[in-house]
Amino acid sequence: MRDERRRAPRRPMGDEASSAFPGALVYLGMSGGVDSALAAALLVERGYDVRAVYMRNWSRDLPGFKCRWSDDLADAERVCVTLGIGLEVWDCEAEYKATVVDYLVDAYARGYTPNPDVMCNQTIKFGSFARRAFAAGADAVATGHYARVRAGGDGHAHLLRARDEHKDQTYFLWRVDEEVLAHTLFPVGDVRDKAQVRRMCAERGLGVETKPDSDGICFVGEVGIRSFLLDALERRPGKIVEWETGRELGRHEGAFLFTVGQRRGLDLGGGPRRYVVDTDVERNVVYVTDDPDSPGLMCDELRLKDVRWISGEPPRGDALTVRCRHTGTLVPAEVEPILGREPVAAGAAAIVHFSSTQRRVAPGQSVVVYDGLRCLGGGIVSR
Amino acid sequence: MTTSCQGVPATGAREVYLDYAAATPMDPRVIEAMLPYLGERFWNPSAPYRRARQAKDAVEDARRRLARVIGARPDNLVLTAGATEANNLAFAAVDAQADAMVLVDAIEHESVLSCAAARPHRVMGVGSDGRLDPRALEAALSAEVGLVSVELANGEIGAIQPIRRLSQVVAAERRRRLEVGERRPLWLHVDASQAAGHLSVNVSTLGADLMTLSASKIYGPKQVGLLWASDDVTLSPLILGGGQEGGLRSGTENVAGVVAFAAALELADGLRAQESRRLRDLRNRLQRQILTACPWAWVSGPRKDARRLPGLLHLCFPLLDARRLVILLERRGVSVGTGSACAASKMRVSHVLSAIGVPDEVAAGSLRLTLGRPTTEDEVTYAAEALVAAVHDEMGRLRLSEDDMCAASRELRVAVGGRSPYA
Numbered sequence: 001m002r003d004e005r006r007r008a009p010r011r012p013m014g015d016e017a018s019s020a021f022p023g024a025l026v027y028l029g030m031s032g033g034v035d036s037a038l039a040a041a042l043l044v045e046r047g048y049d050v051r052a053v054y055m056r057n058w059s060r061d062l063p064g065f066k067c068r069w070s071d072d073l074a075d076a077e078r079v080c081v082t083l084g085i086g087l088e089v090w091d092c093e094a095e096y097k098a099t100v101v102d103y104l105v106d107a108y109a110r111g112y113t114p115n116p117d118v119m120c121n122q123t124i125k126f127g128s129f130a131r132r133a134f135a136a137g138a139d140a141v142a143t144g145h146y147a148r149v150r151a152g153g154d155g156h157a158h159l160l161r162a163r164d165e166h167k168d169q170t171y172f173l174w175r176v177d178e179e180v181l182a183h184t185l186f187p188v189g190d191v192r193d194k195a196q197v198r199r200m201c202a203e204r205g206l207g208v209e210t211k212p213d214s215d216g217i218c219f220v221g222e223v224g225i226r227s228f229l230l231d232a233l234e235r236r237p238g239k240i241v242e243w244e245t246g247r248e249l250g251r252h253e254g255a256f257l258f259t260v261g262q263r264r265g266l267d268l269g270g271g272p273r274r275y276v277v278d279t280d281v282e283r284n285v286v287y288v289t290d291d292p293d294s295p296g297l298m299c300d301e302l303r304l305k306d307v308r309w310i311s312g313e314p315p316r317g318d319a320l321t322v323r324c325r326h327t328g329t330l331v332p333a334e335v336e337p338i339l340g341r342e343p344v345a346a347g348a349a350a351i352v353h354f355s356s357t358q359r360r361v362a363p364g365q366s367v368v369v370y371d372g373l374r375c376l377g378g379g380i381v382s383r
Numbered sequence: 384m385t386t387s388c389q390g391v392p393a394t395g396a397r398e399v400y401l402d403y404a405a406a407t408p409m410d411p412r413v414i415e416a417m418l419p420y421l422g423e424r425f426w427n428p429s430a431p432y433r434r435a436r437q438a439k440d441a442v443e444d445a446r447r448r449l450a451r452v453i454g455a456r457p458d459n460l461v462l463t464a465g466a467t468e469a470n471n472l473a474f475a476a477v478d479a480q481a482d483a484m485v486l487v488d489a490i491e492h493e494s495v496l497s498c499a500a501a502r503p504h505r506v507m508g509v510g511s512d513g514r515l516d517p518r519a520l521e522a523a524l525s526a527e528v529g530l531v532s533v534e535l536a537n538g539e540i541g542a543i544q545p546i547r548r549l550s551q552v553v554a555a556e557r558r559r560r561l562e563v564g565e566r567r568p569l570w571l572h573v574d575a576s577q578a579a580g581h582l583s584v585n586v587s588t589l590g591a592d593l594m595t596l597s598a599s600k601i602y603g604p605k606q607v608g609l610l611w612a613s614d615d616v617t618l619s620p621l622i623l624g625g626g627q628e629g630g631l632r633s634g635t636e637n638v639a640g641v642v643a644f645a646a647a648l649e650l651a652d653g654l655r656a657q658e659s660r661r662l663r664d665l666r667n668r669l670q671r672q673i674l675t676a677c678p679w680a681w682v683s684g685p686r687k688d689a690r691r692l693p694g695l696l697h698l699c700f701p702l703l704d705a706r707r708l709v710i711l712l713e714r715r716g717v718s719v720g721t722g723s724a725c726a727a728s729k730m731r732v733s734h735v736l737s738a739i740g741v742p743d744e745v746a747a748g749s750l751r752l753t754l755g756r757p758t759t760e761d762e763v764t765y766a767a768e769a770l771v772a773a774v775h776d777e778m779g780r781l782r783l784s785e786d787d788m789c790a791a792s793r794e795l796r797v798a799v800g801g802r803s804p805y806a
Contacts (some may be wrong), residue, residue, distance in 0.1 A: 332602055
């Protein structure tokens with residue numbers, strides 16, 4: 001990263017600053033969706049020299065798994081032809097498999113509920129894609145994410161939540177390197193809302209404005225995580241146990257299939273609605289409760305591991321908020337870094353103390369810390 | 384140049400469809416013929432009451448009419464859900480032989496290549512014009528071969544195979560086996576789906592033992608086709624059930640579909656001579672118009688009119704990306720294909736172009752334009768203009784001059800040893 005970065009001019013620092021440099025070479029990651037289509041159009045209109053790239057991450061065709069990549073590529077291509085810009089296809093499949101798909105399966109196997117999008121952004125979009133773009137001479141990279149980057153007065157690039165709070169995607173961006181963020185453009189982050197994004201696409205004749213929002217993990221698609229995991233991991237029948245009493249209530253096909261707070265898929269043959277309180281993948285036991293307010297589903301603090309702070313410095317101040325799921329409520333909290341491990345920016349731990357009791361968060365999930373609009377970084381919930 | 388279309392949606396003022404090898408619209412006469420069997424005559428041909436006989440009779444009448452056009456006996460036809468199924472059924476026949484090998488050429492349709500790949504097989508190379516040399520077949524025809532499968536005409540580059548001469552080679556091998564007392568049967572399967580609208584599909588003239596036809600390429604409905612098999616071939620069913628089609632293809636007959644198929648094939652047969660001439664002239668006009676503006680473009684397939692499907696023009700634009708040309712053309716209302724549809728969606732270089740020695744960087748810029756019954760001279764003129772404009776748009780975006788294109792075309796041709804017949 002460092003070497004390539006020297007090739008890029010220091011000045012473009014986030015959306016605001018870099019709009020001053022028409023002609024700058026920008027590599028844009030395009031998905032074929034509405035957001036990156038508008039990003040492309042806005043960058044062209046702002047006078048950048050735009051090279052669009054479609055990252056081919058997943059093309060495995062499994063029975064029952066329908067991957068839309070060729071349709072998406074055709075849509076991306078249509079947008080690029082309309083805008084008169086080039087589109088390259090970069091094959092990221094091997095890397096994606098290794099760092100996102102395998103990571104996902106491995107984490108589930110160990111009883112965690114990971115956020116593959118966080119990993120994809122870190123290692124693919126703002127990892128290998130950005131490195132390759134800068135090596136090709138890019139002054140900046142861009143994506144259609146709902147987020148903003150501003151040059152802070154402190155010499156740091158500040159990652160800010162998008163103007164549309166309902167669509168904000170900073171929850172998935174907390175592990176992106178500051179150096180990359182400093183040379184990243186998020187043209188859609190300033191648009192009022194998704195409806196406006198669609199309108200702007202329609203006005204420009206991009207032909208994607210009616211495409212449905214894609215959510216969920218792209219390679220898991222419509223079949224859902226359960227079928228995906230059952231394809232990747234061995235079935236392992238085990239007990240479903242009542243958390244309060246230790247009584248066996250039923251059987252499951254593998255504790256790795258369950259996550260804290262989960263309600264569906266327990267198949268206990270009637271009875272009250274039950275929630276997963278905990279899973280033990282080693283003993284292969286799933287603990288459930290019928291009390292939605294069970295103390296086992298609540299917490300006052302969360303232990304985080306693999307903590308990263310974008311600026312490299314742990315958060316300070318008492319006005320911090322945290323978010324435990326994408327577009328989840330911002331909850332006031334104190335963040336207590338656990339010192340004693342160097343460097344503090346990577347691999348460190350922290351404890352998040354909530355001001356009020358919160359619902360528990362599954363191990364493996366991201367907890368992201370904010371100071372006002374600014375995303376400071378976060379960590380991964382440990383066991 | 385590229386700004387000309389920026390932000391402006393396609394006007395839709397004019398729609399020209401030039402992808403008739405991918406799909407044909409149903410002829411209104413065909414629709415008319417099939418409609419009663421979708422509504423008032425909906426009965427199951429196997430039902431016991433008197434009225435249902437009308438449905439059964441309709442199927443048998445259609446079978447007779449189809450058989451008449453191909454010069455065959457009605458009971459040698461198996462009606463299937465399209466050409467792919469018919470090809471699968473043809474290959475399944477060989478499984479009854481012990482250790483039989485199948486022989487195909489390299490530019491067959493995916494359905495034939497996949498059927499071959501599932502069995503002991505050998506693939507024969509073709510010439511740079513896509514034609515299979517009968518001598519190549521002769522050399523490949525070893526004693527363990529039980530089935531040879533060759534397409535009558537290729538749907539991507541339009542190469543028409545010398546089927547009669549190929550069938551003579553097969554017949555000679557059969558005679559040899561008879562003389563030396565070898566028992567293995569040898570059959571020639573001809574996939575005529577792409578050819579039926581343009582060439583005679585008489586089974587005895589072709590000298591075939593098995594032949595596939597499709598309704599969807601001759602202005603009939605999709606998912607309707609047939610396999611003809613001579614008396615010498617014993618078929619075995621792939622789809623088991625109620626024993627329809629003489630037990631060879633179970634499932635309630637697609638009554639409306641086969642009625643439409645018969646109507647479509649009869650129409651195609653009646654119009655064939657006149658329509659082939661008309662399409663050939665239009666295609667040659669299209670080719671001239673495009674090559675005049677882009678003399679550096681490559682035309683694939685056989686050079687002689689008699690060896691190339693009349694309504695088909697396959698072009699390669701070196702240095703350009705076919706998918707972008709398709710989009711630029713679509714914005715001007717013109718629909719064209721990029722090789723075979725399956726290959727295009729998988730974003731692989733077409734196996735047909737690889738087999739005839741087109742380098743990947745040329746194949747990436749290849750378009751297939753196919754004309755059909757509704758195509759007019761006016762449409763051809765418009766499409767040629769649109770294509771030339773699209774090509775110029777892309778050249779402008781990539782800052783390529785005419786000289787660059789000529790030089791690249793020449794270099795690439797030298798690189799492949801001047802193999803393109805239009806060199």
